[in-house]
Amino acid sequence: MSSENQQRETLYTLPGDDLRQIMWRYSDRFDLQMAVQSARSVARGPVARLVADGARNTHEWTEEKAKLLEAFDESGITSVYMDPEFGGFIEGPKNMALALVAFELAWVDGGAATSSLAGCLALAPIHERGTADQRELYMARCVPAQPGEDREVWRGAFSLTEPLPYVGVDAGTLGGQVKVAEWPDGEEPILQVEKRGRFITNMDFANFVTAAVASDDERIKGSCMVILEESDPGTFDRGAPTLKLVHQLSSTRDPVFSLRIPAGRIIGGYTLRDGVIVPNYTHSEIIEAVFRRTRVTVGVMTSAKLLSAVEPIIRYQRQRFRGGTASTPGSPRYDLGLQQKEDVLHRLVDVWATGEAAASLGFEAARVFDLLDQLEQKKSEFFAREGIRTGREKLRAQHKMEENVLEYLKLSNWAESEVEQERLEQLKNDSLVEYTLLDSQANVLCPACKLWNTGHGANVMREAVSLMGGYGITEDCPGFLGQKWMDAQLEATSEGPAAVQRRQLSITMTNRVFLALFRKWIRELRLIAGERPGTGACNLASAMELWLWTLNHLQQAKDADGVKLYRGQRQGVTFSLADALCWLLASRQQILDLIELEEKGAENPAVADSLDSYTGFFSDLCHIQAASASGEVGRICSELVYGYNRHPAWDSAGRGSCFDPNELEVLESVIPGISGTADSYSDVVEEDFVPKKAGPCVRFDGSEDYARLRMKMEGCLTGCRLAKDRAAMALSKVMIPEALDYPE
Amino acid sequence: MNGGYQIVVCGSIVPDPLQTLEPVAGPTGPALRNEMMLPAVLDPWAAHALYEAANLAKQHSGSKVWWVALGPKAKLQQLMMSMAQKVPFELVALDGTASGFSDSWEVAEALAGAIESIPELDRDRLLLFGGWESASRGTGVTMQMVGERLGITDQFQGVDELTIESDGSLRLLERVEGGHHQVSVCGSPPVVVGWATGRLPEPPNNPQVGMLNMRTVMPALQRAKLVQLSTEGLTFHSVDLPEQRRETRIVRDSSADEIALELVDWIKSD
């Protein structure tokens, strides 16, 4: 190792709550800290015990598994979602709270996390778009009984997915149907609902179901979501259990419903127009509002698994050779075990760095939604005040708001005159500007964290499993890494598989507000790099520039056949760019969390003394992750920028772009030195000679700009492997507990 | 009892027992490696005292529990995020070291001072609870000295059970050898009770209780007085880990029978 490697304080212990509270910005939120402790005690207690006892080995919902629900109720996990007026304990938005609870539960078992979250998912349509009465009724029923209260706690399921060939999570068409069964004069209509669900979580015990259905009746317009109760007249068949390979601590079945319900169960209510029931919200409007929040939590779950793998892997590595005759206590083989080998350390560093970036991205997304939830109210009030109602009016207002944000971003970069300063101040305090800015981020961060954390996370989870050798793929593996790997694939699939997230990103990432913000982020990263050169911020900024250039280029460019590249159907282009963006966003947020720790850590006496040890190590992880991100972005962008051109051949057109040596000789007299430099512009080839390569080297409009940006980015990789060596060294020295704090 | 009891529980943090605990020489004497960075838990004996206190308070209306803790403020705050959810109490915090290497005489002095400064404490209703020893120091003298300083001479140590008789007297079971208990009856408070394990399980976390406690916990932490323990006259000749190697295995909720069986197997196998 170079001398640079010895200068840093090493990492003393694994990061604890004090640190995480600062990095993930909840050190002043005691309600959240308590929710974390509660969830942790359930996760590492009853949940871990169930997994260790093999409760995952059956698809059936057993009595033991059902006890988890009580544990969720007793420990306050269930009421995290509820507002205080309905018996909850957390004021205001709950995205961050749910993300933290999911993180803690998924640290041990993803199915347990899903089981607790599915109840929130069932309530979410009612919470987001239900009428005040609906909200009050179902929230109050679902809140756990308080001491002295004797009442059954209601549980819900969310039923969107249907048997093939009907809905996937983003499909517009629904198989489920609703029609008017009876409409007594002057009374509320009675509806007949037919819905078959597939893979519906909580279905073993749900007392109510929020279901998406389409109208099968002229007297009902479009689609809607409805609330079904188990005691409604008709069939409430819970169906067959899903034979899942994953998340076995949650209940999943394929239910069948054929029920009569009052029209008042349409979520969000309805309006009667010319004798037609017009639901106030279509099913897609409701689902959009729901999923844009709940998907974040799913992404956070996979990040917990990655971070949870670090401690068991270190322990495995260190103890690998103990007990053998060739390994006496005190010898490096005994103390370090496998950690004597560089590769295992480097791979573990990658697992940790990925987990770190994923958690940073997920929690940032959750926090953005917390802010957005508060501002959404203001936006609605503004729209109401200004009489903005129709879709077109809203679009116009949206456009105006975007203009203001763009002006704000421009001025915040460069406001000179007093008038400009004043305008900047005014825009800064405008809650609609703040809303629009956050909204453009939320629209990107949510699919990004769902896509990258779970998809790339699942790949890296495999790496974690492999570091445990054969043990990794047994039920006995400490930390349940094998199960976590497989579970990660469900997280990548449920609430919309990767393709759905990529589709959403390919639209939201080209939003002009987001792109303006993205440019601002690049500038900010350069400033960060100036102050903190070891974070990889410069590398990341260069990769972001490359991505932005590529996006702009692809939005204009056509392929070899003259077909436009950047458009909805061309998923090879849009999806790949969406993938690349996620790496950048995760890496950026990881760096920002490091800075938060550096700035605020000193205020906490429990952290202050050892702050350098943590910031040094996290800084290295940031650097490593930024390098991986830029590598990935470089690969994707180059494939896209070059890959849709047809390679020039040794035909007359191809040769036309080459220099002939004889021609160069003539030119030399006019442009001295050209013979020496010509080959850096184009191939130099004699007329009949066919060089041993595919054709003349490629040139196209902008290719030099691209090559320059890419080269700059590659140069920025300088030092990233030194950072990896340092981080690896730290992992070989860090003190870990004697044993895992949950059963194996 | 009329008007209920005033129960003061003394207890502070110890490092999470699963952590690697390695004595090192610090600037002011011995310490544990990376102690400030290690997660901490409430000293298990003190935790039993706290649960027993809360249980008693619940049964006797008008009772109130204070928890007096001397420990690093930031670490106490972390501890509160789980402990404050378990039972209702009012915190009295002192900011200082909770190291097992500090002198129990000085610790007792600081605790007694803090208890004396609780306004309107009524000695005739006072039950002073703590652990019969701490998991960090293990001397089993601190509570005795706190009691002495407060002039409470009815003291019981290694207590597993406290029942209030119909005449208001206190019946206490103290551990003696061989799994037996010594039964004492004490006419009335004030008493010092150093708890062994008691009879109660750890209460589940309840954030609702936590949110209520937090109203007083945070202000108490903010005004926590700094306590500087002098190291004068205190020297350590040597500091060692216990001889035997730790073979830690995590098992939760085993029945007493299962544990006994395992011990017997282990003894036989030797």
Ligand SMILES: Cc1cc2nc3c(=O)[nH]c(=O)nc-3n(C[C@H](O)[C@H](O)[C@H](O)COP(=O)(O)OP(=O)(O)OC[C@H]3O[C@@H](n4cnc5c(N)ncnc54)[C@H](O)[C@@H]3O)c2cc1C
């Ligand atoms: C254990 C479990 C629990 C679940 N719980 C619930 C629940 O509680 N409620 C509920 O409603 N649903 C639930 N689901 C269903 C889940 O949301 C869906 O399985 C998921 O959204 C994927 O939909 P699908 O299975 O129809 O896959 P498909 O939509 O068929 O997707 C399969 C693949 O097709 C490709 N693809 C699909 N669409 C596109 C596109 N537009 N462009 C490009 N490629 C595309 C992608 O490669 C995708 O991965 C659960 C599923 C499981 C396994």
